Amino acid sequence: MKIYPLLTILLAISLFGLLFFQLFLNSDVQGFNQKSLAPFKSKLLNGDSFTSEELKNDSLSLLNVWATWCVGCRLEHSYLMELEKKGISIIGINYKDDKEKAFKWLDQFGDPYIKNIFDDQGEVGFMLGVSGAPETFLIKNGDSIVMHHVGVLDKEVWKNKFAPLIKK
Amino acid sequence: MKAFLLILLLSQLVYGEDEFMTFSFINDSDEKRFYSLQKEVSCPLCEGSSIAGSNAPIAADIKNKIYTEILLGKSDEEILANLRDIFGEEVTYKPSFENNIFLWLFPLIFFLLIVFAARIFLKKNDKKV
Numbered sequence: 001m002k003i004y005p006l007l008t009i010l011l012a013i014s015l016f017g018l019l020f021f022q023l024f025l026n027s028d029v030q031g032f033n034q035k036s037l038a039p040f041k042s043k044l045l046n047g048d049s050f051t052s053e054e055l056k057n058d059s060l061s062l063l064n065v066w067a068t069w070c071v072g073c074r075l076e077h078s079y080l081m082e083l084e085k086k087g088i089s090i091i092g093i094n095y096k097d098d099k100e101k102a103f104k105w106l107d108q109f110g111d112p113y114i115k116n117i118f119d120d121q122g123e124v125g126f127m128l129g130v131s132g133a134p135e136t137f138l139i140k141n142g143d144s145i146v147m148h149h150v151g152v153l154d155k156e157v158w159k160n161k162f163a164p165l166i167k168k
Numbered sequence: 169m170k171a172f173l174l175i176l177l178l179s180q181l182v183y184g185e186d187e188f189m190t191f192s193f194i195n196d197s198d199e200k201r202f203y204s205l206q207k208e209v210s211c212p213l214c215e216g217s218s219i220a221g222s223n224a225p226i227a228a229d230i231k232n233k234i235y236t237e238i239l240l241g242k243s244d245e246e247i248l249a250n251l252r253d254i255f256g257e258e259v260t261y262k263p264s265f266e267n268n269i270f271l272w273l274f275p276l277i278f279f280l281l282i283v284f285a286a287r288i289f290l291k292k293n294d295k296k297v
Contacts, residue, residue, distance in 0.1 A: 004291075008284040015277055018270055096225065122229060129254040131212035131226040 032161075035145045042124050045094055045102055045116040054115075055091070056142030060166060062090045063137040064113070064153070065125060067097040068105045070133040076152045077109050083158070084112035092116040095125050095133050138162055191235050198238050205234050205244060208262060212255050 039052045055061055064080060066073040084090055092113035094102045097120065106116075119125050128137065129148065138147035146165050149157060193199040206220035211227045219227040230251065237247045248260050257267055265272055 004284050004287050008281065008288060011277065011281045011284065015281065022270055122225070126229050126233065127254065129212075129256065131224075131255070 032147050035148075037139060037143050037145050038127060040124055040127055042117045042119060045092075045099060045118045050115065050117055052142065054142075055139055058089045059141055060088070061139045061142070062088060063093060063128070063139055064090050065093045065095045065128075065130050065133045065135040065137075067095045067133045068101040069097065070095075072152045073134045074109075076134055076154060077112070079154050079158070080112040081110050089114050093119050093124055093128075093130075095119050095130065096122045138165060191231075193238075201244060202235060202238055205238075205247060206231060208248065208260055209234075209251060210259055210261060212259060218261070 037052060037055070041049065041051045044050050055063075062083070066077075080090060090113050092115070094116050099118065099120070102116070102118075106113075117124055122130070128145075131150070134152060136147075136149045136153045137145050140146045147161055149161055151157075153162075191199075191202060193202065203220065207218050209219045209230060211217050211219045211222040211224055211230075213224045213226050214222050219230050233251070234247055237250070242250075249264070251259050252264060257264065263271055
């Protein structure tokens with residue numbers, strides 16, 4: 001009966017094969033698994049209504065979660081202004097914030113956003129998997145999330161996590 | 169019954185901003201599920217803590233979500249799968265089977281390997297004697 005040695009070798013090979021397969025599968029630590037963007041409706045800071053359909057106007061857009069209580073948002077604000085000048089369309093999500101404070105902030109520091117979703121209850125944020133602010137999503141064709149960055153968005157982060165996806 | 173649930177749900181929304189929220193349940197088993205589920209979900213913002221032990225705003229949001237989904241009659245697995253969809257695989261402490269088949273089957277494969285190896289080893293030893 002030579003079946004057991006054969007089986008053992010086969011099992012051992014498949015085991016290591018699987019291990020390596022998993023290893024290469026997870027090699028891209030910085031990577032993000034693309035997710036589809038669930039359609040949603042919300043209101044804007046200026047009182048108008050907003051649907052995620054509007055994101056389809058751009059092949060690429062940024063969704064930036066911010067709030068006036070968020071220190072990191074103040075830090076990344078100047079970089080968002082730079083991105084806006086480069087022609088990148090940024091849609092803000094004003095997260096669990098106060099409307100008046102938000103307007104004051106935009107007056108004072110500049111407004112890099114095309115539109116600003118007013119998410120005072122954090123519902124849109126929750127749906128997107130936001131756990132705080134700042135967070136930034138890269139949306140492709142208005143229906144898929146190709147990057148979700150938690151934390152301050154700066155030049156380094158842009159170069160490493162966002163720019164490679166935009167070139168594709 | 170449905171109207172009652174709706175009222176419960178709405179009352180929760182009205183008081184949603186309270187820092188210390190009370191959750192009321194129709195039966196004890198739902199209440200137990202609510203608290204045991206909280207221990208299975210990690211707080212995405214605060215490392216090393218479940219949402220049960222966290223006062224972060226996002227932890228409160230997730231608790232609310234679990235609460236409403238229990239009232240809507242969803243199963244534990246449905247609730248956790250939904251949270252994994254939103255916050256990623258790491259949000260639950262127990263890895264899901266679908267996305268980690270290898271992880272779950274590894275002990276079984278390893279066990280079989282040892283059994284087969286042991287059989288070969290023992291047979292060889294028998295011949296020597």
